Amino acid sequence: MGYFATLAAGDRPAGAGVLTSLEALAADMEGVAEAALAADATRWANALPRAARLVGSKALAVGGGPFQAVLRAALAEGFAPPADTLVDTVSRLAETQRAERDLAVLLPGPGRLLADGTSVNDVKAALVGLMERICASRPAMVLLDEREDPALDGTACRRLAATARNVADYYGVALGLCLSQVDDPLAAIAARRALRLDHLLIADAAASHAECLAAASAAGWRSLGLAGPPAGVPAAEGDGAAPWFAMSGAQRDIEALQRALAGV
DSSP states (O other): OOHHHHHHTTOOOSSOEEEEEOHHHHHHHHTSOHHHHTTOHHHHHHHHHHHHHHHTOSEEEESOTTHHHHHHHHHHHTOOHHHHHHHHHHHHHHHHHTTTOEEEEEEEOHHHHHHTTOOHHHHHHHHHHHHHHHHTTOOSEEEEEEEOOGGGGSHHHHHHHHHHHHHHHHHTOEEEEEEESOSOHHHHHHHGGGGOOSEEEEOSOOSOHHHHHHHHHHHTOSEEEEESSSOSOOOOOTTSOEEEEEEEOOGGGHHHHHHHHHTO
């Protein structure tokens, strides 16, 4: 069982995991723009495993990069094709890749959707509907994409996050938060635990991995993801937060990705 599948099962994996976002590399390998790749489920689902095999990745993130803005806008406008393409892609990947590598899916978080002017009821309907369709394929993890913002302290975001967690729990999928634009990682790690999610990815580079991991353990996070290659994090002991890393790359990054993933 892979690192993120182990987290989804409620267990604590050994060592540190690495989650790779390879849409840019896959698009380079296909000779197309990322937007074109993300518009074709068959091509998307075929290209990502090729990129993963090239760099030796055991865990794939799906739906990141420029596609997030496209998906967020489509959900706000009730435009179905981007979500349909993502659901189809995840379904295909789950069928072909589950035995080889874990899957994580990035979806717009409630704070981002509310910030776009969508009503709470419409956000709930859109988020729950998409969560159910994605989780039916049982990826190891779903990450809600958010910016660090005081709006995340609001009742609406907390309730919507709880609703999303209920869906994820029903399907046995781990649910986490992908947090960007973080000026103070230690403060954010403590504050965002109020959303009552178990897994957190700090999408911006953090100065001290060890301090972040200690803060996550103290706050009660089950796992903490940090941007960049796996390095500089001591193994957490006991019930502390399990450490993992998030990496992305294009064609120019192949050798760096291969080196970073070689020991994982």
